[in-house]
Every structure is written in structure tokens, then in C-alpha cells.
Amino acid sequence: MESMASSETTIIDEEQVQEQNIVVAFGNGLVVISEDGYKWKKYGQKYIRSIQKNRSYFKCVNNNCKARKKVEWQPNDPNNIDIAYKGDHNHRALVGRLENEEAGIAANQYDLATQMFGSTRA
DNA sequence: AGCCTTTGACCAGCG
């Protein structure tokens, strides 16, 4: 474990990134999930004791692309999510996915949210 | 039938 702020590590807040936020109903509240148009593959999830948060690890599906994405949220407050992007994409985003399937994404995100927050395991 | 998520275990760095 090291300091999260490394010279090569770029931690960007959700609001600072040009992305499309989709708000979906989740449980009793609302969840804002950032949809950047890229396709991510989840490769791990862990509970970080130092910050008492769950962290999901996502990786860009492209072989050339080493971009990574980390999503953190407190087990007690799934509504508040922190997203950290690390690295850059070597290719263009899947734009078609944003404009044509926006509604579909919202539905998907809702499902994803259910899965993400539903399977919180230490 | 294929894609994607899940989960446990392994590895590495630091104190």
C-alpha cells in the first residue's frame, strides 16, 4: 500500500471528467454512475480497510489500452461513489453506445448497481 | 453460445 497520489497516478474526480452521468433509481435513493463510453472489465473487488470503503477494479477490455478505473463507495452509503481513472485510452470511446443506447445503458447501470452493491463481501 | 461478473488465492511492497 502506498500513497494514492503518485507522480504517474492521475486521480480525477468524477466531476472533472468529461463523461456522461446517468442517474438511476436504486433502492430508496438515487445513484449517479458515470458512463464514459468505454467498455470495462471488472477484474476484482476488495474492501479497503484504510478508508473503510469497497473498491471495484475495472480494466479497459482493449489489449492496447491499459486504462484502469477504480470505483469506491462506503458499504453503508452506496449512494456516494468515488471514481478514479488511471492511465489513458489508446483508442476512441464507443460513441455509438452513448447516443443510441443511452436508455439501455441506464437499465444496464441499474442492473450493474444492483450487482455491485449487492455483493459486498469482506 | 457468448460475454461478463464473481470470488478466492497469490504476489509484491512496506513497516
Add this chain to the structure above:
DNA sequence: TCGCTGGTCAAAGGC
């Protein structure tokens, strides 16, 4: 030198 924590991988299962 050992233990702890964080990060990553791979196999299996689910949708």
C-alpha cells in the same frame, strides 16, 4: 523476517 494491506489473476458460474 514476518505480517498486513492492496492489487491482480484465473477459473467457475450466471445472465
